[in-house]
Amino acid sequence: MANLLRPVLRRLCGLPGLQRPAAEMPLRARSDGAGPLYSHHIPTSPLQKALLAAGSAAMALYNPYRHDMVAVLGETTGHRTLKVLRDQMRRDPEGAQILQERPRISTSTLDLGKLQSLPEGSLGREYLRFLDVNRVSPDTRAPTRFVDDEELAYVIQRYREVHDMLHTLLGMPTNILGEIVVKWFEAVQTGLPMCILGAFFGPIRLGTQSLQVLVSELIPWAIQNGRRAPCVLNLYYERRWEQSLRALREELGITAPPMHVQGLA
C-alpha cells in the first residue's frame, strides 16, 4: 500500500524542478534541490498550492482587508491563465516590449514631479490625481512569491501594478463598489481565476441597493468594455503619460460609466 502511495505523494508533495529526492526525504517539501527562481520566490508543491488556494480564498472572504490573501489566491490559481496572457503579450509589439524591458510601477520608478507637471486630462496627471484622491500608493503591491516561473511572476506583478491604471481608465474609485466593477473588467480581460472569483464573491457583502445598481448597470458596462478593449496588459503606460486620458479611452473603446460612482473626483 505504501508502495502505491509513494509515487502519488511524491508528485503531490514534490517541489517544482526538484529531481527525484533520495529515499530519506520524499515528503520534505523544502530541500536544497529546488532553489528560488527569483527574489521572494517560495517554491511550493502542488498540495501546498491547493491548500494555499483554499485557505486564501476562505480567509479573503472572512476578512476582506486581507489583500495579501487575494494576491496569494491569484498566484496559486493563475498559472495556466498567466501562460495564455504571456503568450498574448508576446504576440503584441507593445506587449512584447513590456516583457522584454519589464517596467515596474512604484514610487521609486515613477517621476512624480514630472507627472504632476503634465497637463490636466493627461494619463499621467489623472493617474496621480487618482492616487491622491483615493489615498493609495503604488508601493502597496506585495511581490509575487508562489508562481514557479520568473517570467510569469513578472506578468502577474505587472497585472497587479496596472490595476490602479485601470481604476483611472474606468473612472472607478477604490471603494468596494469600484473594486468590484474593476474586477469584472479584469475577469473578462484576463480570465484569471482570482478575478472571476472576486467578481462573483465580492458582491456578497453589498446591500440590496448597491447590488441592484451593480447588476443592472455597472457590471454589464464593465463586461462590454472588457470585451471591446484590447488586452490592457499590452499598454506601455509609462510611455503614454502625456497621452490624453480621453484619447486613450477612445483608443481602447472605453465609454463613460453609466453613472458617477461616488468617490472619484
Added chain:
Amino acid sequence: MAAPGSCALWSYCGRGWSRAMRGCQLLGLRSSWPGDPLSARLLSQEKRAAETHFGFETVSEEEKGGKVYQVFESVAKKYDVMNDMMSLGIHRVWKDLLLWKMRPLPGTQLLDVAGGTGLAWVLGDAEELPFDDDKFDIYTIAFGIRNVTHIDQALQEAHRVLKPGGRFLCLEFSQVNNPLISRLYDLYSFQVIPVLGEVIAGDWKSYQYLVESIRRFPSQEEFKEMIEDAGFHKVTYKSLTSGIVAIHSGFKL
C-alpha cells in the same frame, strides 16, 4: 512557558493546582537572544567565524541570534492562535503534563525560560542568565531551547542558577519513534504548517523555520547526553505523542 497567561494554564489543571501555583514565585524569562554586545564579547573570539544551522539554512553563529529574534518578533502577535491551530490544541496538553511532572508547591522558586506570553517577566539571555547562582528550585523551558544558538551554554546556565537538589525540566519537540507516524508528521509539518502560517499570520517563512528547526534538534538520547554533560544527574526523558515532543528532566546535586 509559552501559554496564554499562566493563570489560565494553572486553572486548567484543577483548582488544587491554581491555589498551589499562586503560592509560587514564578519568574518568566523572555526573549533568549544572545545577540546583545555583552554576550557577543563573552562568546569566545574563536567562535566568530563558526557556522551553525538556522532551520535548513547555514548561517554564522553571530547571525543566528538575530534571525531567531526576527522570527519571534514576527510570530508574536498571532503566537497563541497559531499554536492552537498547528497542534489542534494539543500543545496545552503537553504543557499540562509538564506542570504535572513539576508538581510545584507554595514557596517553590520557579524560573520559566523563553516564557512567551506568560506573566511577570524579566528580559534576559538564556546563555547568560541575569541571576545569581543557586537561586531556583525548578528551571523550565518549553519550546525554547531549540532556538538557542549554544544549547550547551543554556544548559550550563540552567545548572548554575538551580539550587542543589533543584530540577531542570525541558519540554521540546523531539524525534518521532514510529516510521508511519513520522511520515505523516513530516507531511503535515512541511505541507500544512507553512500554509497555515501564511493564511493565518501572513508569514510563511517563520513557520518554515519552525518545522525545519525541529528537524535540527537532537534526538531524545542525544539531548539526554547533553544535559548530563552540563552536570545534571538522574537525567530521564518521556516521549509524548509518539515522540513529537519529549520532556527531559535532570537534577542538580
